[in-house]
Amino acid sequence: MMSWRLDPKVENILKKGENCIGLSEDEAQTLLCLDLGSKEVYALMETANRISREQFEGKGESHFHIGVNVEPCRFNCKFCSLAENAGVFTETIEFPEEEIIGWAKMAQANNADALNIMTTGTYSLNRLIDIGRILSEEVSIPLVANTRDITHREGEELLKAGFVGAYHAIRLGEGKNTPFALEKRLRTISVFKDIGLLWMNCVEPVGPEHTVEEISYLMVLARKHRATYSGVMRRINFPGSPFEKVGMISELELARMVAVSRLVMGDVPKAHCTHEPHVASLISGANLFFPEVGSSPRDRHADTGEGRGRSLAACRQMFTEMGWDPDLPSNCFDSVTPAKTLDAAAGAKA
Numbered sequence: 587m588m589s590w591r592l593d594p595k596v597e598n599i600l601k602k603g604e605n606c607i608g609l610s611e612d613e614a615q616t617l618l619c620l621d622l623g624s625k626e627v628y629a630l631m632e633t634a635n636r637i638s639r640e641q642f643e644g645k646g647e648s649h650f651h652i653g654v655n656v657e658p659c660r661f662n663c664k665f666c667s668l669a670e671n672a673g674v675f676t677e678t679i680e681f682p683e684e685e686i687i688g689w690a691k692m693a694q695a696n697n698a699d700a701l702n703i704m705t706t707g708t709y710s711l712n713r714l715i716d717i718g719r720i721l722s723e724e725v726s727i728p729l730v731a732n733t734r735d736i737t738h739r740e741g742e743e744l745l746k747a748g749f750v751g752a753y754h755a756i757r758l759g760e761g762k763n764t765p766f767a768l769e770k771r772l773r774t775i776s777v778f779k780d781i782g783l784l785w786m787n788c789v790e791p792v793g794p795e796h797t798v799e800e801i802s803y804l805m806v807l808a809r810k811h812r813a814t815y816s817g818v819m820r821r822i823n824f825p826g827s828p829f830e831k832v833g834m835i836s837e838l839e840l841a842r843m844v845a846v847s848r849l850v851m852g853d854v855p856k857a858h859c860t861h862e863p864h865v866a867s868l869i870s871g872a873n874l875f876f877p878e879v880g881s882s883p884r885d886r887h888a889d890t891g892e893g894r895g896r897s898l899a900a901c902r903q904m905f906t907e908m909g910w911d912p913d914l915p916s917n918c919f920d921s922v923t924p925a926k927t928l929d930a931a932a933g934a935k936a
């Protein structure tokens with residue numbers, strides 16, 4: 587006869603998870619190894635789902651990704667369709683300012699909670715700063731930069747331009763599948779903390795080849811450095827990807843990881859992300875999607891809005907179907923005031 591009992595070791599870890607005190611790497615590894623069809627996995631997802639719904643008060647977040655340029659990128663990260671070696675893109679495209687503004691206004695009209703402005707690794711930071719300034723004038727949604735490693739001075743320029751946060755993941759296989767040293771990526775996270783940019787993170791891009799040790803290390807690192815959010819994204823293999831033979835993880839495997847990372851994060855995060863948008867993770871602790879337009883490192887279309895990228899409307903529908911409310915205010919930006927508002931306040935006092 588089937589037993590309703592959970593493995594006592596797993597039960598103890600889930601109790602710790604439910605108290606939102608975070609999990610160790612060892613505990614995360616135990617959960618990451620659970621059989622996908624087991625009762626324990628569904629208990630894990632239930633725990634992550636419950637604490638997210640309580641902590642995030644039912645809010646479904648959409649942070650709208652705008653990839654502002656396509657470029658055969660000489661940094662050649664192996665998982666990226668924008669890499670020169672991938673051979674997917676042979677020409678440089680910079681989306682026109684009017685189109686970027688149009689996307690931003692459309693996102694605002696559709697209640698997006700943030701704009702995630704992504705560039706390729708060699709894109710001019712000054713140009714990104716200009717885009718920030720322009721968008722700050724055109725829309726009133728929080729801006730998040732998604733770009734290369736930066737110095738303190740560059741971070742301050744981003745802040746002044748209106749950015750309130752920065753997405754910056756230490757990728758799985760950093761230094762091996764990318765040319766960037768892990769220490770350099772970590773230094774950039776310290777820069778954000780020093781100057782007051784919110785740090786946004788995701789454990790990514792996960793493929794079947796990654797060990798539970800590598801994955802749990804990055805999950806715990808996100809809690810230690812107090813990421814605003816840090817869920818999990820799976821690697822998407824573009825046609826001709828060097829990882830085609832290795833394959834991809836399924837959405838169900840992704841949902842299990844999303845749940846583990848949720849318990850690891852404890853009471854630190856303001857939201858919990860997953861990518862690409864799918865429903866299984868919405869009952870496993872995730873409440874944050876990235877609808878997308880413009881360039882994407884997962885797509886072979888220059889504008890992912892015409893390819894893999896999901897629309898705001900599609901994300902909204904998934905949230906509604908799964909009992910998350912996309913119309914509540916965002917929980918991610920309470921503690922920040924955009925530079926524009928600070929300037930205005932200073933002007934009013936003068």
Ligand code: SF4
Pocket residue numbers: 659660661662663666667668669670705706707708764883
């Ligand atoms: S991930 Fe970024 S830095 Fe790496 S190849 Fe792609 S665009 Fe370039």
